[in-house]
Every structure is written in structure tokens, then in C-alpha cells.
Amino acid sequence: MKTNPVYLALDFPRLETAEAIARKVKDHVGGLKLGMEFFYAHGHHGVHEIAKIGLPLFLDLKLHDIPNTVAGAMQAIHVLEPAIVTVHASGGQAMMEDAKAAAGENCKVVAVTLLTSLDERDMTATGVGGTAHDQVLRLADLAHKAGLDGIVCSGHEVGAVHRQWKDGFFVVPGLRLADGKAGDQKRTVTPRKARDDGASVLVVGRPISRAEDPVAAARAIEATL
Numbered sequence: 001m002k003t004n005p006v007y008l009a010l011d012f013p014r015l016e017t018a019e020a021i022a023r024k025v026k027d028h029v030g031g032l033k034l035g036m037e038f039f040y041a042h043g044h045h046g047v048h049e050i051a052k053i054g055l056p057l058f059l060d061l062k063l064h065d066i067p068n069t070v071a072g073a074m075q076a077i078h079v080l081e082p083a084i085v086t087v088h089a090s091g092g093q094a095m096m097e098d099a100k101a102a103a104g105e106n107c108k109v110v111a112v113t114l115l116t117s118l119d120e121r122d123m124t125a126t127g128v129g130g131t132a133h134d135q136v137l138r139l140a141d142l143a144h145k146a147g148l149d150g151i152v153c154s155g156h157e158v159g160a161v162h163r164q165w166k167d168g169f170f171v172v173p174g175l176r177l178a179d180g181k182a183g184d185q186k187r188t189v190t191p192r193k194a195r196d197d198g199a200s201v202l203v204v205g206r207p208i209s210r211a212e213d214p215v216a217a218a219r220a221i222e223a224t225l
């Protein structure tokens, strides 16, 4: 059977809410993503509870600090046996190298390049020149040099990154069906387009988790793939 590339982002502060939604849609997604909102509230205990559902876990903690601190954080979450963990590529090559060295053997470490909530105006405002496309390719190259498994980028760039890094592992968030509300996301594509362009994992949050009927929403996305 084909594995479902969709990871559901459980961006909820309440453990009971996250768990209830995950249990409802578990047969229509391939994995579960826990981010800062959930982890800061529930820590290891929360992760253990969600792990009982039996799907692979993506710990999206977006680590970004000096190499020694990031390596220590990686060691602290190692026991949770996540399938995927994120760091920020802008933390630099040494930080990414140390993060990878501290991660478990079966854990993919991927670097966030340019958040999907940002566009070129935001880049300029933070002092980063050039295009979003070039910035993502530059940071992907750095992540590759650091020995990471892959990157996180928008569906606008994943095709180009895939051509340059053939065996990379690519996580694409910022996904919306054609009639979906973008909300705070600025660089969005459909799940199908991201998959066709080489995404390994499709991260979907609100289009499923905040839908009136999360199971129907997850099935509708699954049907497009």
C-alpha cells in the first residue's frame, strides 16, 4: 500500500483537543506533527500520549541557537524517537552539523529555509536581499553540506531544490486546496502540486484540523494525491 505523505499539524494548546482530532483522522494521514504550541504546553508527557496513536511523529521545534545548545536540545528529545525534527538553516552550518550528530540514527533532521509565511518584502525588511527562490536554494545547499537529511520549503521552491538535491528529504507546509483560505501563509500551493514537484512530506494543519468535518477534509486532500 502507498504511504500517505500528509502529516497533520496538531497546533493546539490543549492535549485533549490535539489527541481527539488525531484519533479521528488517523486513517487518512501518514503522520502527526507536534510543534512549539503543543510541546511548550505538554513536553515529553504530551508527546508520549500522542505517540500512543501509532503514527510516525514529526517534532517541529525549529531549533535555532548556538551549536552546543542545539545539540543539547537534540539529545534531550532523542528519547522521544521522533521520525523528523526541524532546525533553522539560518543557524549556520556548524549548528546543523552538531544537531545531526546529536540526533538518533532513525531521525531525519531537516532545516527550515524561508518560512512559508514570508515573502520577498519580509526578506528585505529583515536585511536579506535577493529572491525567495535563491534564498531557499542557498540554505538548501548549506543544509546539504552540513549533512542534514533535507529541508523545509514552500511548494514554490521544492521542484528546484529537488533537481539540485536528488536524494533529499523535502517537507512542504503552506498547503491549501484551490479554494482554501491562506490565513498567515504567503507562499502556498496545493498538496498535489507539492507532491508532483518532489515533496516527501506534506504538512497540513488548519485545512484539516479547523475544518467543520476534519475527516472529510483529510479524505478530500487524500483523494487529490
Ligand SMILES: O=C(O)c1cc(=O)[nH]c(=O)n1[C@@H]1O[C@H](COP(=O)(O)O)[C@@H](O)[C@H]1O
Residues within 6 Å of the ligand: 009, 011, 035, 060, 086, 112, 114, 115, 116, 117, 152, 153, 173, 174, 175, 185, 203, 204, 205, 206, 207
Ligand atoms: O516547519 C514547519 O512545519 C513549517 C515551516 C514553514 O515554513 N511554514 C509552516 O507553516 N510550517 C508549519 O506548518 C504548519 C502549517 O499549518 P497550516 O497553515 O495550518 O496548514 C504549521 O504547524 C507551521 O508551524
